[in-house]
Amino acid sequence: MTLRGVGVSPGRVCAPAFVHMPATDTSGEGRHDDGHADVKERRAALATALEASQAALEELIARTTERLDADAAAIFRAHQLMLDDPELADAIDRHLLDGALLPVAIERASEEMAALLHALPDEYLRERAADVLDVARRLLVRLGYVESLQLPGPGHPPVVLVAHDLAPSDTLALTPEVITGVVTEVGTRTSHAAILARQLGIPAVVGVEGLLAAVTDGHPIAIDGTAGECDPRPSAAKADQYAAATITVEVRRGRARTSDGVDVAVHANTSTPQEVASAVKFGADGVGLYRTEFLFHAGCALDDEEEQAEAYSAAVAAAADRRPMTFRTMDIGGDKPLAALPMDHEVNPFLGVRGVRLSLRRPKLFETQLRALVRVASAGGGIRVMVPMVSGLDELEGVKQILAGIPDADHVALGTMIEVPSAAVMIDEVLQEVDFVSVGTNDLTQYMLATDRTNARLEHLYDEVHPGVLRVLDAIVAAGQRQGKPVGLCGEVAADLRAVPLLVGMGFRSLSVAPPLVPHVKRHLSELSLAPAEELAAAVRAARTTAAVNALLSTFAEQEMS
Amino acid sequence: MTDHITERTEPMQSTQDVTVRNELGLHARPAARFVEEAKRFQADVQVHAGEKGGNAKSLISVLSLGVSKDTDIRIVASGADAEEAVAGLVDLLRSLEDEAPAEASS
Numbered sequence: 001m002t003l004r005g006v007g008v009s010p011g012r013v014c015a016p017a018f019v020h021m022p023a024t025d026t027s028g029e030g031r032h033d034d035g036h037a038d039v040k041e042r043r044a045a046l047a048t049a050l051e052a053s054q055a056a057l058e059e060l061i062a063r064t065t066e067r068l069d070a071d072a073a074a075i076f077r078a079h080q081l082m083l084d085d086p087e088l089a090d091a092i093d094r095h096l097l098d099g100a101l102l103p104v105a106i107e108r109a110s111e112e113m114a115a116l117l118h119a120l121p122d123e124y125l126r127e128r129a130a131d132v133l134d135v136a137r138r139l140l141v142r143l144g145y146v147e148s149l150q151l152p153g154p155g156h157p158p159v160v161l162v163a164h165d166l167a168p169s170d171t172l173a174l175t176p177e178v179i180t181g182v183v184t185e186v187g188t189r190t191s192h193a194a195i196l197a198r199q200l201g202i203p204a205v206v207g208v209e210g211l212l213a214a215v216t217d218g219h220p221i222a223i224d225g226t227a228g229e230c231d232p233r234p235s236a237a238k239a240d241q242y243a244a245a246t247i248t249v250e251v252r253r254g255r256a257r258t259s260d261g262v263d264v265a266v267h268a269n270t271s272t273p274q275e276v277a278s279a280v281k282f283g284a285d286g287v288g289l290y291r292t293e294f295l296f297h298a299g300c301a302l303d304d305e306e307e308q309a310e311a312y313s314a315a316v317a318a319a320a321d322r323r324p325m326t327f328r329t330m331d332i333g334g335d336k337p338l339a340a341l342p343m344d345h346e347v348n349p350f351l352g353v354r355g356v357r358l359s360l361r362r363p364k365l366f367e368t369q370l371r372a373l374v375r376v377a378s379a380g381g382g383i384r385v386m387v388p389m390v391s392g393l394d395e396l397e398g399v400k401q402i403l404a405g406i407p408d409a410d411h412v413a414l415g416t417m418i419e420v421p422s423a424a425v426m427i428d429e430v431l432q433e434v435d436f437v438s439v440g441t442n443d444l445t446q447y448m449l450a451t452d453r454t455n456a457r458l459e460h461l462y463d464e465v466h467p468g469v470l471r472v473l474d475a476i477v478a479a480g481q482r483q484g485k486p487v488g489l490c491g492e493v494a495a496d497l498r499a500v501p502l503l504v505g506m507g508f509r510s511l512s513v514a515p516p517l518v519p520h521v522k523r524h525l526s527e528l529s530l531a532p533a534e535e536l537a538a539a540v541r542a543a544r545t546t547a548a549v550n551a552l553l554s555t556f557a558e559q560e561m562s
Numbered sequence: 563m564t565d566h567i568t569e570r571t572e573p574m575q576s577t578q579d580v581t582v583r584n585e586l587g588l589h590a591r592p593a594a595r596f597v598e599e600a601k602r603f604q605a606d607v608q609v610h611a612g613e614k615g616g617n618a619k620s621l622i623s624v625l626s627l628g629v630s631k632d633t634d635i636r637i638v639a640s641g642a643d644a645e646e647a648v649a650g651l652v653d654l655l656r657s658l659e660d661e662a663p664a665e666a667s668s
Contacts, residue, residue, distance in 0.1 A: 078621065081594055087620035116626040124589055125625055132622060342658070345585035345631075 005183070005208035006459065007228030008194035010497045010520065013181040013203050014222040014234060014242030017215050018152055018159035020166075034101040034145070042102045046092065049142040053083055056138075075131070082135045088113050103145040110136030152178045160221050164212060181223045183230050185211045188459050189492065197225075198495055201516020205230050207459070226497055226557070252283050256525035258533075264504060266521050267324075267512035269490055273311075276318035276325075279515040283522065286324035288438065288512025289386075289490040290315055292369065293330045296338050302330075302365045308372035316381045324384065326438065326488075327373055328417065329366070331355045331388040341365075350443075350452065355389025355417075360398045367402050370409070377411040384413040386438055391420040396433050417490075419443035424472045427479040434485070438512070439476055441491025445469050464493035465502070465549045470540060477507040488512060498553040500524050501560070505537030527560065574605075576644040579636050584658040587630035592658050597621045599654045605641030607651070618651065 036042045061076045082088065091109035100108065114129035140146040152159055160181040182197045187206030197204035203225030215221060215232045222234035222242040231238065255263040267288030268279030276287055295311050296302055312327065319325050332338050333354020341362075346352035359366035370385070377383050387399055396416065403409040418424050419440035431437060441464045446453045448469050451462045463469075473489075480487030490512035493499050500521060503511065513521055536556050543549045586592050600607045600618035607618035611633055616623030618637065629635060639647040 078594055081597055081621040085620045085622050087617050087623050113622045116622065120626065120628045122589070122628055122630070125628060128622075128625055339591070342591070 001214070001233050002229050002231050003208050003211060003214060005205040005211075005228050005230065006187075006189065007204075007225045008187075008189045008206050009182075009197040009202060009204035010226040010495065010517070011181075011201075011203035012222070012224045012226070012242045013160060014220055014239045015158045015160045015180050016218050017162045017221040017232070018179075019212070019215060019217040020151065020161055020163040032101075034103055036102060039096050042096050042105075043093070045102060045143060046106075046139075049139050050083055053135075053138050053142050054080060056142075057083070078128070078131060079135050079138075082132055083139070085113075088132070088135075102143065103140055106136050106139055106143075160223055162211065162215050162217075162221065181225070182206075183208055183211060183221070183223050185209065189453070189462070198492070198514045198517065201514065201520070227554075252519060252522045252526070255285055256522040258504070258525055258528045258530050260529045260531065262504070262530045263509065264525050265510040266518050266525070267326075267488070267490075267510065268515045268518055269512050270315075270515065273314045273318040275515060276315050277320075279518065280318070280320050280323065282515045282518040284323070284515060284518045286326075287315075287319055288326055288488055288510065290325060290327045291331065292327055293332050293338070296330060296332070296340065302338075302340060303368055305368050305372045305375070308369060309375045312372060312376045312383075313379070313381065316376060316383065322382060325381070326384040326386050326415070328386045328388055329356070329359060329369055329373075332358055333389075350446070356387050356395050356399065357389060359387070360395060363402055367406065370403060371406050374403075374406050374409050374412055378408045384415055384436065386415040386417055386436075388417045388440070389420060389443075390416040390418075390430070391422045392426055393429055393433060396430065400433070417443075418476055419447065421448050421472070424448075424476060427476050428483070431479055431483045431485050436486040436488070437476070437480070438488040438490050439473060441469070441473075441489060441493045444472070444491070445493075448472065463546045463550075464491060464496070465499060465540075465553065466546045467540075467543055467549060470502075470506075470549065473503075474506055474541070481507060486510060494521065497521070497524050498557045501528055501533040501536055501556060502540055502553060504528060504530070505533035505535070505540075532556075574642065574644055575638070575640040576648040577636060577638045578648050578652055579634060580652055580655055582629055582631065582633050582635055582655060584655070585631055587633060588624055588627065588635075589630070593624050594621060595658070596651065596654060597624055599650055600647065602650065603639070603641070603643045603647035605639040605644040605647040607637065607639045607647050610636040610638065 034042070036045060057076055057080050088109055091112055092105045095105035095108050096102070110132050114132040117125055117129040117132065120126055137146060151161065156178045158178055158180045160183060161179045162183050164185045165187055166184060179202060181202055182204040184206045185208055187194060194204060194206055203223055205223050205225055205228050208230055219232070220234060220239050221230060221232045222238055223230040234242065256266055257263050265285045267286045268282065268284035269289040270276050270279055270287055271291040271294035276290070279287060295308065300307050300311060316325055331354065332341060333349055333352060343353060353361060373383065373385050390396055403414065413435040415434050415436040415438060416423065416430060417440045418427065418430070418437050421444065423430050424444060442453060445462060445464045445466065449461060449466060451458045453462050477487055487508065488510040489503060489508050494503065494511040495513045495517050497520060500511070504525065511521060536552065539552050540549050543552060582588060584592060588596055597619060608615055609618045609624060609627060611627045611629050614627050616627055618624060637648050637651050
């Protein structure tokens with residue numbers, strides 16, 4: 001029996017299912033005897049639990065800022081304030097004085113507070129009711145009244161994690177040695193679970209309807225993150241075949257070479273020096289995208305050139321052996337705001353002040369960042385600097401003017417992301433002004449198709465291999481070849497192993513993916529030859545629909561495997 | 563922020579009416595910052611918006627007021643540092659308002 005979903009992280013695996021159920025109510029013992037004699041004891045137990053929960057959240061925030069984005073960290077900061085909320089505390093105390101047992105008091109009080117928010121007309125505020133309940137759940141877990149949602153940690157035999165959905169805090173707790181795959185009932189390519197699974201390099205399928213009803217906890221489940229399928233009752237043969245696929249792919253150093261001798265560089269997308277080190281470990285040829293905004297989310301001052309230069313040097317040092325590094329200047333915007341840089345609310349942040357638009361509105365801060373990068377380059381870093389969200393030559397001109405005021409600015413190679421359709425259409429002119437470009441297929445696709453990539457209801461429309469998007473990619477590669485300038489690609493499509501032959505056939509010779517995917521992409525490339533890849537690209541060029549392109553890619557992948 | 567009238571009802575109490583001008587109102591991060599500011603003071607601080615009122619030190623209460631941009635609110639503090647508390651919160655609202663347009667200053 002095969003259930004279909006959306007493959008969001010490639011690879012096949014078969015392991016016992018670990019079904020992750022959301023916490024239920026405080027049934028059982030706690031309702032009749034909470035282990036405390038009187039209100040005084042209950043208050044003391046509550047105070048201890050509050051303190052421990054605060055400390056745990058503090059740690060989670062520190063880890064989140066490092067590993068995910070500031071938005072996720074902001075959610076947990078709000079949780080901290082809620083744990084410490086005097087009205088919630090009063091309500092709990094009121095119930096305790098009324099004679100309620102501790103878990104009942106916490107439950108009732110949090111439900112009352114959540115109801116206040118749930119009654120509001122504003123959708124954002126209504127959703128905060130869930131946060132109040134999540135905070136109460138943390139307390140109940142801490143007090144031992146609700147079974148803890150511990151995921152299997154180090155030492156546990158390998159499992160495939162099965163869940164309705166994963167919360168940000170759940171995904172952070174995943175241990176890749178133990179969680180060999182993830183499958184969820186809901187979710188999209190851009191949900192937390194999907195992004196993290198790709199970062200960890202474990203196969204994942206999301207949006208599998210009827211999953212929990214079909215899965216038995218502890219029974220082997222086979223998942224195929226490339227095809228977007230899972231099988232909760234695999235045959236013995238299939239289970240063996242998928243389990244064998246679990247074996248880690250060998251890490252290859254040096255450029256991947258197709259069987260007929262075409263070199264393709266496989267770089268990594270990273271955000272921290274630790275990730276750069278991990279990329280090196282996975283055999284990346286360099287860093288194709290270093291997201292500098294993570295530094296600021298982690299608290300580095302936007303106006304501190306010294307601190308930034310140190311941080312960039314640390315990343316360069318982590319890259320070891322002078323692997324090429326491409327730093328993307330701060331990509332901050334309404335959808336991923338920075339606490340230190342508050343912004344007006346925007347109705348449509350994806351079309352708002354972000355990337356280079358923000359940088360040019362805050363030229364002093366932008367100059368500080370560029371100066372720090374130039375310093376690293378001058379000290380022998382040999383780095384490339386790439387500007388996000390450029391829509392055309394006017395913005396490039398603005399960037400160049402600022403660079404012109406910085407001594408030794410010619411030590412850095414300047415490039416742009418190609419993610420705004422107008423820049424893609426004007427690729428010839430853009431290339432004349434820069435040293436290189438890198439195509440950000442995630443945003444380019446979203447903007448070309450006018451499809452919010454975080455909207456699950458539009459999942460069927462958002463596809464990087466839409467013929468219109470591919471036609472533009474073709475034009476970009478051709479322009480790069482004409483002008484002899486490097487064209488890289490750093491979007492999620494490069495992580496789709498089905499799409500790799502197509503990209504190579506189109507002429508891409510530099511791909512950048514999440515660090516753990518580097519060995520997968522390299523192995524795939526080494527098994528590929530250019531001629532069939534070019535034939536695939538030619539066939540895809542003639543395809544008129546996204547479905548037709550996907551059919552060609554799947555057929556090609558099956559032929560390759562056989 | 564206009565129309566603010568400071569009145570002293572009793573020695574330990576301070577009240578001020580202000581209009582919330584920043585884009586997000588008291589949602590999300592601005593609400594969290596407002597609550598964090600209120601907590602710096604000993605005084606009991608209440609916020610009123612329309613018919614609703616709540617504890618300024620409670621994020622849940624502040625969020626439940628549903629204060630959006632251009633809402634008139636009244637801040638009432640009582641306690642030893644009541645005046646400082648009101649002044650601090652009014653300053654914070656003003657800075658929230660200033661920070662956002664700093665964006666548009668160039």
